[in-house]
Amino acid sequence: MRRAPAVVVASAAGFAGIVGMHAVGSAPTTLGIASSGPVQPTPTTTVPPSTSSQSATTSPPKSQSSSSGGTGTAVGNSEQYGYGVLSVKVTEQAGRIVDVSVASLQTAEQYSQNLAQQVIPMLKNEVLSAQSARISAISGATYTSEAYAYSVQSALDRLKAK
Amino acid sequence: MRRLDPSFPRRSEMGRPCQVFTRFWVRLGMELRKFNPVMASLTFDPTHVPQRGKARRGATSKPGPVPRPKVAEAATILAGLGLGVCVGLAVTAESWSQLSATGGLAMFLGNLTGLAGSYLALIMVLLISRVPMVERVLGQDKLLALHRRLAPWPISLIIAHALLLTVAYAEVARSGFLHQIRTFLSSYPDMVTATIALVVLVAIAITSIYSVRRRIRRERWWAMHLLMYLALALAFAHEIALGPSFVGHPLTRLVWSLVWAGTAGVVLVYRFALPIYRSLRHRLEVVEVHEEGPDTVSVICRGRHLESLAVSGGQFFEWRFLTRGMWWQAHPFSLSARPRPPFLRLTVKGIGDYSSAVARLQPGTRVMIEGPYGAFTTHARRRPKVVLIAGGVGVTAIRSLLEDLPRDCDPVVIVRASNAEDVILSSEVAELVRHRKGRVHELVGSRSEVRMDRLSELVPDLRHRDVYVAGPEGFVNRVVATVSRLGVPKDSVHFEVYSL
Numbered sequence: 136m137r138r139a140p141a142v143v144v145a146s147a148a149g150f151a152g153i154v155g156m157h158a159v160g161s162a163p164t165t166l167g168i169a170s171s172g173p174v175q176p177t178p179t180t181t182v183p184p185s186t187s188s189q190s191a192t193t194s195p196p197k198s199q200s201s202s203s204g205g206t207g208t209a210v211g212n213s214e215q216y217g218y219g220v221l222s223v224k225v226t227e228q229a230g231r232i233v234d235v236s237v238a239s240l241q242t243a244e245q246y247s248q249n250l251a252q253q254v255i256p257m258l259k260n261e262v263l264s265a266q267s268a269r270i271s272a273i274s275g276a277t278y279t280s281e282a283y284a285y286s287v288q289s290a291l292d293r294l295k296a297k
Numbered sequence: 298m299r300r301l302d303p304s305f306p307r308r309s310e311m312g313r314p315c316q317v318f319t320r321f322w323v324r325l326g327m328e329l330r331k332f333n334p335v336m337a338s339l340t341f342d343p344t345h346v347p348q349r350g351k352a353r354r355g356a357t358s359k360p361g362p363v364p365r366p367k368v369a370e371a372a373t374i375l376a377g378l379g380l381g382v383c384v385g386l387a388v389t390a391e392s393w394s395q396l397s398a399t400g401g402l403a404m405f406l407g408n409l410t411g412l413a414g415s416y417l418a419l420i421m422v423l424l425i426s427r428v429p430m431v432e433r434v435l436g437q438d439k440l441l442a443l444h445r446r447l448a449p450w451p452i453s454l455i456i457a458h459a460l461l462l463t464v465a466y467a468e469v470a471r472s473g474f475l476h477q478i479r480t481f482l483s484s485y486p487d488m489v490t491a492t493i494a495l496v497v498l499v500a501i502a503i504t505s506i507y508s509v510r511r512r513i514r515r516e517r518w519w520a521m522h523l524l525m526y527l528a529l530a531l532a533f534a535h536e537i538a539l540g541p542s543f544v545g546h547p548l549t550r551l552v553w554s555l556v557w558a559g560t561a562g563v564v565l566v567y568r569f570a571l572p573i574y575r576s577l578r579h580r581l582e583v584v585e586v587h588e589e590g591p592d593t594v595s596v597i598c599r600g601r602h603l604e605s606l607a608v609s610g611g612q613f614f615e616w617r618f619l620t621r622g623m624w625w626q627a628h629p630f631s632l633s634a635r636p637r638p639p640f641l642r643l644t645v646k647g648i649g650d651y652s653s654a655v656a657r658l659q660p661g662t663r664v665m666i667e668g669p670y671g672a673f674t675t676h677a678r679r680r681p682k683v684v685l686i687a688g689g690v691g692v693t694a695i696r697s698l699l700e701d702l703p704r705d706c707d708p709v710v711i712v713r714a715s716n717a718e719d720v721i722l723s724s725e726v727a728e729l730v731r732h733r734k735g736r737v738h739e740l741v742g743s744r745s746e747v748r749m750d751r752l753s754e755l756v757p758d759l760r761h762r763d764v765y766v767a768g769p770e771g772f773v774n775r776v777v778a779t780v781s782r783l784g785v786p787k788d789s790v791h792f793e794v795y796s797l
Contacts, residue, residue: 138370138373138374141370141373141374141377142373142374142376142377143377144377145374145375145376145377145378145381146377146378146380146381146384147381148378148381149377149378149379149380149381149382149383149384149385150381150382150384150385150388151381151385152381152382152385153381153382153385153386153388153389154385154388154389157385157389214394215392216395217390217541217544217545218541218544218545219545243544243545244544244545246486246538247544271470271471272399272469272470272471273470274466274470274472274477274480275470275480275484275485277400277404277465277466277469277470278541280469281394281395281398281469285394285398
């Protein structure tokens with residue numbers, strides 16, 4: 136095919152264009168930029184606010200430690216998954232996870248919102264019984280489960296670091 | 298009694314009794330012709346060469362628009378750009394953390410194959426949508442060949458997409474493969490329609506494998522193949538509802554929807570609406586079926602407003618004769634002369650049921666056309682001098698191409714046939730060539746008697762001429778190989794294959 140080189144160049148250009156646009160306009164949780172540990176700024180442009188009232192205002196991840204014996208809370212990273220952004224707050228007491236609550240949740244559309252509401256209580260139970268972030272995902276909510284687990288893990292890392 | 302002549306009175310001018318009378322006369326002529334097959338046509342005067350400036354009835358119709366190769370190149374580049382964009386979309390929807398999670402790699406590959414596969418499916422549809430600006434440059438036959446060559450890619454990508462995502466989700470949820478399929482169908486939006494679309498795609502793919510296609514009747518295979526439009530329409534919803542690149546990204550969603558809507562629009566307009574409009578506007582009907590050789594007939598059709606049908610010599614139409622047994626099929630036949638408003642002529646060789654049925658067409662049969670299609674025209678010329686090589690029925694396209702060549706351009710025409718009676722339209726070709734100060738060589742005989750290597754003797758300056766070849770597939774392949782070997786550059790060889 137005579138025009139093959141031009142087509143290949145055009146494909147490469149299209150690819151580069153999209154990656155460039157994405158890197159410029161969005162959060163660092165994208166491919167190519169390492170994300171583990173350091174504080175993540177809240178993603179701004181890619182996810183519109185959800186329609187339901189469940190979403191709290193997103194707060195930058197922070198660690199708080201209470202001075203009373205053994206209790207600590209930490210907020211995990213805001214994990215962007217395909218359908219929304221989720222971060223959790225983990226409360227530890229005397230070395231055991233006692234509570235996991237949602238710090239912020241923004242979903243892209245109603246379906247994901249409903250799904251998250253159904254699934255998050257189940258995920259909380261899983262974390263409490265496993266006492267770690269190594270939980271199995273809920274079938275039908277793969278991305279949500281993964282984001283939850285990652286956020287819990289980063290919160291636990293913060294607690295350990297304190 | 299009205300005398301029949303090429304400037305045939307319009308239907309509206311003739312009263313009903315006159316129409317009946319004329320039809321009787323034409324039928325009588327056709328019966329008489331059985332005794333003397335070489336009688337000229339009663340309605341169509343094919344060697345009438347119009348003088349300049351004559352724009353009234355009897356002159357030929359508008360010349361076809363000039364093709365612009367840059368349009369086709371721009372379209373190809375745009376297609377490549379789109380593919381890069383799709384891959385970019387898939388890549389930018391991922392993150393390292395997602396990739397390293399359970400099932401993460403399968404999920405990423407599933408999304409990538411889905412995006413690329415459905416984009417290529419759109420390209421497939423656009424390839425056969427007969428957009429005039431592209432079709433004029435590349436030709437329907439080359440576009441069909443591209444469509445067939447590209448086909449395995451979207452099909453395998455989409456099947457891989459379905460398998461990979463099922464595996465990925467099953468891994469994450471730690472459920473079995475089949476259980477995951479059930480989950481998809483029950484709890485995800487638009488997955489039922491997407492699965493139906495996948496089944497239709499696989500069925501069409503299987504029927505298109507050569508060994509299977511051979512055993513299915515052409516019409517049934519064609520009807521099945523058209524279901525692909527339905528499959529694509531069914532699959533669209535799940536892409537928008539579930540694709541990670543689209544959910545929560547309204548701009549991407551908008552662009553994707555526009556691309557789909559645009560493709561649908563192009564197909565609706567150029568593949569369906571425009572041919573229907575042309576058929577209704579020109580209202581063609583058969584007026585005469587006229588024998589040219591032992592199993593070759595010319596069909597002459599009359600229509601309205603044929604002066605505005607812009608055709609280039611060498612182009613073809615898809616013909617649909619609205620009579621029992623033929624109305625559901627459209628077959629491609631070249632015009633064997635430029636239109637002489639209000640008449641058109643096509644010449645058909647009677648191989649197979651359909652072509653034999655054409656010989657039995659009755660005057661008054663309505664005709665629907667799709668076209669004109671084809672890049673086998675004088676616009677494709679790179680050099681002023683040409684050689685036209687016709688094999689058997691290929692002389693029809695060559696004959697109408699000749700009319701488009703300017704005066705005194707010295708064409709060399711080579712007509713190849715197995716028997717003397719298979720040489721059709723020879724008097725017309727001779728007249729047209731004489732008018733252009735060229736020469737005709739008729740090579741009659743079996744393949745062992747006539748060798749096409751003689752071409753360089755017959756045409757000493759072959760290397761400096763553009764070569765046009767038309768005929769059956771084997772003939773065209775052999776001649777193209779021969780002229781390439783004799784030093785004609787690839788860009789100067791143009792061919793039209795007549796498949797049976």
